Amino acid sequence: MKVKTSAPGKLMLFGEHAVVYGYPCIVTTVESRIYVEIEKSEQFKIDAPQVKDLRFVEKTIELFCDKYKVDNKLLIKTYSDFSSQYGFGSSSAVTVATIRALSDFYKIEMSKKEIFDLGYKVVLYIQGVGSGFDIAAATYGGTIYFVTGGKVIEPLSVKNLSLVIGYSGVKADTASIVKNLESRIHNSESKYTKIFENIKKIVEQAKVSLINSDWKKIGELMNQNHKFLQELGVSTDKLDKMCQAVVDAGAFGAKLSGAGGGDCMISLVPENKIKKVESSIIKAGGEILNVKTNI
Numbered sequence: 627m628k629v630k631t632s633a634p635g636k637l638m639l640f641g642e643h644a645v646v647y648g649y650p651c652i653v654t655t656v657e658s659r660i661y662v663e664i665e666k667s668e669q670f671k672i673d674a675p676q677v678k679d680l681r682f683v684e685k686t687i688e689l690f691c692d693k694y695k696v697d698n699k700l701l702i703k704t705y706s707d708f709s710s711q712y713g714f715g716s717s718s719a720v721t722v723a724t725i726r727a728l729s730d731f732y733k734i735e736m737s738k739k740e741i742f743d744l745g746y747k748v749v750l751y752i753q754g755v756g757s758g759f760d761i762a763a764a765t766y767g768g769t770i771y772f773v774t775g776g777k778v779i780e781p782l783s784v785k786n787l788s789l790v791i792g793y794s795g796v797k798a799d800t801a802s803i804v805k806n807l808e809s810r811i812h813n814s815e816s817k818y819t820k821i822f823e824n825i826k827k828i829v830e831q832a833k834v835s836l837i838n839s840d841w842k843k844i845g846e847l848m849n850q851n852h853k854f855l856q857e858l859g860v861s862t863d864k865l866d867k868m869c870q871a872v873v874d875a876g877a878f879g880a881k882l883s884g885a886g887g888g889d890c891m892i893s894l895v896p897e898n899k900i901k902k903v904e905s906s907i908i909k910a911g912g913e914i915l916n917v918k919t920n921i
């Protein structure tokens with residue numbers, strides 16, 4: 627018997643970094659997915675050329691097999707729609723897809739929350755830090771309002787989110803950016819608490835605006851969120867330049883998405899400005915990532 631499952635990648639819309647410290651964020655999934663295939667085998671074997679860090683698959687299998695007392699003599703193969711280079715969360719997607727494949731293979735029913743909890747354990751074990759927002763996105767799909775560690779996981783009904791995504795050409799390492807910020811917070815806690823409180827206000831307003839498809843307001847909130855990310859010291863000149871360029875080209879708003887230090891920026895764009903915004907990203911030295919969101 628062979629089973630095949632999948633999980634989607636993600637994009638952070640609002641609230642990155644603050645969400646590591648107990649605040650909420652809003653994340654959405656992308657159409658690109660990672661697929662995991664499992665079959666019985668003589669021995670444990672992983673064939674996952676697209677997975678950047680195999681420990682996510684290995685640890686997931688170890689924790690699952692321990693928890694449900696099943697054996698790991700399996701052949702695990704992965705396939706991917708997207709490169710792990712882009713910050714779409716390939717590690718969290720492969721973790722969730724592996725849990726789903728194992729639960730299908732062994733016919734063990736798991737709730738979404740159980741999948742999330744196991745996946746989050748894997749992330750914490752390997753990265754040591756992280757809010758779990760990416761595991762929640764891969765597990766629940768669509769757009770979700772999320773609080774640290776899955777304290778709140780609330781699906782939001784968001785329609786026709788028209789995002790243009792730009793890649794800044796630099797791969798950022800999320801865990802080291804998070805750890806770097808953590809060490810800076812130690813030295814001036816009140817300054818960062820104020821920033822996080824402001825980001826929280828933005829996230830709460832964005833939640834309402836997203837449900838109401840109030841694009842203009844969402845754009846303004848993205849710009850504000852980006853300013854606070856600059857204050858946190860996680861943006862780069864290139865990301866700032868790309869965000870400014872798209873706003874000048876007619877986007878409702880823009881911000882970096884994810885840990886920062888490179889990777890992606892996102893912009894919310896009126897239909898008739900998409901072409902202009904895309905060229906402005908290229909002119910600013912970025913690359914357009916063509917993926918549908920809110921899937």
Ligand code: PMV
Pocket residue numbers: 638641642643644645646713714715755756757758759760800804883884885886
């Ligand atoms: O770099 P990404 O896309 O994986 O996003 C990281 C988001 C953070 O809030 C900085 C970390 C986290 O685990 O929430």
